[in-house]
Amino acid sequence: METLYHSTRSANEVVTSKQAILTGIAPDGGLYVSDQLGETKVDLARIASQDYHATARDVLGTLLTDYAADEIASCVAGAYGSNFDSPAVTPLTPLGTDWLLELYHGPTCAFKDVALQMLPRLMSVAREGRGQNIMIVTATSGDTGKAALEGFADVPGTGVTVFYPDGKVSDIQHLQMACQRGANVAVAGIRGNFDDAQTQVKRIFADAELGARLAASGTVLSSANSINVGRLVPQVTYYMDAYAQLVKRGAIKLGESVDFCVPTGNFGDVLAGYYAKELGLPVGKLIVASNTNKVLTDFIETGTYDRRRDFVKTISPSMDILISSNLERLLYYLTDGDCERVAAWMAELSQTGVYTLPADVMFRMRETFACGFATDDDTRATIASVWEDLGILIDPHTAVGACVAYRRESEGRQRVCLSTANPYKFSADVLAALGTDTTGMDGFACMDALQEMTGVEAPAQLAGLRTAPVLHPDVCDQDEMSGFVEAACQRVFA
Numbered sequence: 001m002e003t004l005y006h007s008t009r010s011a012n013e014v015v016t017s018k019q020a021i022l023t024g025i026a027p028d029g030g031l032y033v034s035d036q037l038g039e040t041k042v043d044l045a046r047i048a049s050q051d052y053h054a055t056a057r058d059v060l061g062t063l064l065t066d067y068a069a070d071e072i073a074s075c076v077a078g079a080y081g082s083n084f085d086s087p088a089v090t091p092l093t094p095l096g097t098d099w100l101l102e103l104y105h106g107p108t109c110a111f112k113d114v115a116l117q118m119l120p121r122l123m124s125v126a127r128e129g130r131g132q133n134i135m136i137v138t139a140t141s142g143d144t145g146k147a148a149l150e151g152f153a154d155v156p157g158t159g160v161t162v163f164y165p166d167g168k169v170s171d172i173q174h175l176q177m178a179c180q181r182g183a184n185v186a187v188a189g190i191r192g193n194f195d196d197a198q199t200q201v202k203r204i205f206a207d208a209e210l211g212a213r214l215a216a217s218g219t220v221l222s223s224a225n226s227i228n229v230g231r232l233v234p235q236v237t238y239y240m241d242a243y244a245q246l247v248k249r250g251a252i253k254l255g256e257s258v259d260f261c262v263p264t265g266n267f268g269d270v271l272a273g274y275y276a277k278e279l280g281l282p283v284g285k286l287i288v289a290s291n292t293n294k295v296l297t298d299f300i301e302t303g304t305y306d307r308r309r310d311f312v313k314t315i316s317p318s319m320d321i322l323i324s325s326n327l328e329r330l331l332y333y334l335t336d337g338d339c340e341r342v343a344a345w346m347a348e349l350s351q352t353g354v355y356t357l358p359a360d361v362m363f364r365m366r367e368t369f370a371c372g373f374a375t376d377d378d379t380r381a382t383i384a385s386v387w388e389d390l391g392i393l394i395d396p397h398t399a400v401g402a403c404v405a406y407r408r409e410s411e412g413r414q415r416v417c418l419s420t421a422n423p424y425k426f427s428a429d430v431l432a433a434l435g436t437d438t439t440g441m442d443g444f445a446c447m448d449a450l451q452e453m454t455g456v457e458a459p460a461q462l463a464g465l466r467t468a469p470v471l472h473p474d475v476c477d478q479d480e481m482s483g484f485v486e487a488a489c490q491r492v493f494a
C-alpha cells in the first residue's frame with residue numbers, strides 16, 4: 001500500500017513521499033504527515049537480528065513507499081558507507097549502568113549527518129525525470145550548515161548555499177564550512193547574527209521575482225530544514241538499531257521496553273523516537289532534555305507552550321531554540337489527526353507566542369514523553385563527573401541529556417542516552433568544564449590540550465582542518481545575500 005502524506009494543517013492535498021521530500025514544507029505552512037504511520041509494524045525479531053543497513057532499508061521502505069527497493073538500497077549504501085568512521089554507523093557503548101548511542105561518527109561529527117547524508121540522495125532520486133536543478137539555501141548557527149554542505153557536495157542536479165553569522169560560530173565550525181570542498185557549494189559569512197541570516201533566507205524563498213528568474217533557467221530553491229520528511233525518516237533507524245544492539249549484547253530480552261533520553265532543540269530527533277514506537281519498537285519513555293531555553297520542559301509539565309521569553313545563548317548552541325517546529329507533527333498524532341485544532345494552535349503561537357493544550361491531549365503526551373532541563377553549570381558538572389567517574393568524554397549537548405537522565409528515578413528499564421556530537425567539536429567548552437582556564441586559547445589549542453589531558457583522540461575530520469585551505473573567504477552584507485544565491489545558481493548549474 002502506498003504511504004501518502006498531507007499537511008498537519010489540512011488533509012485536502014495529498015502527495016507522495018517523493019513530492020513531500022522535494023517540497024519540504026507544505027504550501028499552507030504545515031508539516032507533512034502520513035495517516036498510515038503505525039499501520040505497518042516492523043518485525044522486531046528481524047530488526048534485532050540484522051545490521052544497521054538492513055534496518056535502514058526496512059524503515060525507509062515502510063515510510064517512503066514510492067521509492068523502489070533498489071533506489072532505497074542504493075541510497076542506504078551511499079549514505080552510510082566509508083563516510084562514517086564506524087562500521088556500526090551509530091555504535092552503542094556502555095555509560096555506567098546506562099548506554100550511550102553515538103550518533104556522531106559521520107563526516108561532520110554531529111548527529112545531523114545521519115539525516116543529511118541521506119536527504120540529498122533521496123532528493124536526487126525524487127527529482128529524476130523532472131529535469132529541475134535544486135539549490136539548497138540554508139542559514140546556520142553552526143552544525144546544520146556544515147552537515148548540509150557535506151551531504152550535498154557534488155550530488156548531481158543539486159547545489160548548496162550556506163550563510164553563517166561571521167564571527168559568531170566557533171573557530172572549528174567556521175573552518176569546517178570555509179574549507180568545504182565540492183564544485184556545487186557556496187559559503188558566505190554575513191555581517192549580522194543568526195536571526196538576520198535566517199530572516200534574509202526566508203525573504204529569498206518568498207521573492208517571487210527571483211523565483212521566476214531561476215525557474216526560467218530550470219532551477220528551484222529548496223531547504224534542508226529538519227522538518228523535511230527526508231530528514232526525519234532516516235533518524236528512526238537508529239532507535240531500532242540501538243534496540244537491536246541491546247538485544248545482541250544480552251542487555252535486554254526481545255520485547256522488553258527501553259527508555260531514550262534525547263538532547264532536544266527542534267524536536268526532530270526525539271520525534272523520530274516516537275515514530276519508532278508507532279512502528280512497533282518497545283519504547284518506555286522518551287525523555288526530552290532541554291538546556292536553559294526550556295520551553296519544552298515547561299510545556300510538558302504544564303501543557304502551555306510559551307515562547308515569550310528571552311533567548312539564552314548556551315554552551316549547547318544547537319539546542320538554543322524557542323520554537324520546536326517538529327512538535328507540530330506530534331500534536332497531529334496526539335489529536336488523532338485533527339488538522340483544525342493543530343492549525344488553530346499554530347496560529348495562536350505565531351500571533352500571540354503561546355497556546356495551551358487540553359488535559360486529555362497532555363495526558364496522552366505524558367504517557368510517552370518525560371522531560372527535564374540542565375543549565376550551563378549543570379552541563380559542565382556532568383561533563384566533568386562523566387569523565388572523572390567513567391572515563392568517557394561527552395560533548396555539552398550529550399551532557400544536557402545525561403544530566404536530565406541522571407536526575408530522574410530509573411523506572412527499571414534500560415536507558416539509552418543519545419550522544420549528538422563529538423566532544424572535540426566543542427573543545428573549548430569541554431576543556432573548560434574539565435577545569436582548564438581557556439582564556440586566549442583558540443580552537444586548535446583547546447583541541448590539543450584536551451587530547452593531552454584525556455588521551456581521547458580528536459577525529460581526523462576536525463584535526464585535519466588545521467592545514468586545510470580556506471576555499472570560501474566571502475563575507476557579505478545582508479542585502480547582498482540574494483545576489484550571492486543567484487550567482488551561485490548560475491555558476492553551479494551553468
Ligand SMILES: *Cc1c(COP(=O)(O)O)cnc(C)c1O
Nearest residue numbers: 264265266267268269318397420
Ligand atoms: C541539532 C542538534 C540537536 C537537537 O536536535 P533536534 O532534532 O533539533 O531536536 C542536539 N544536539 C546537537 C549536537 C545538534 O546538532
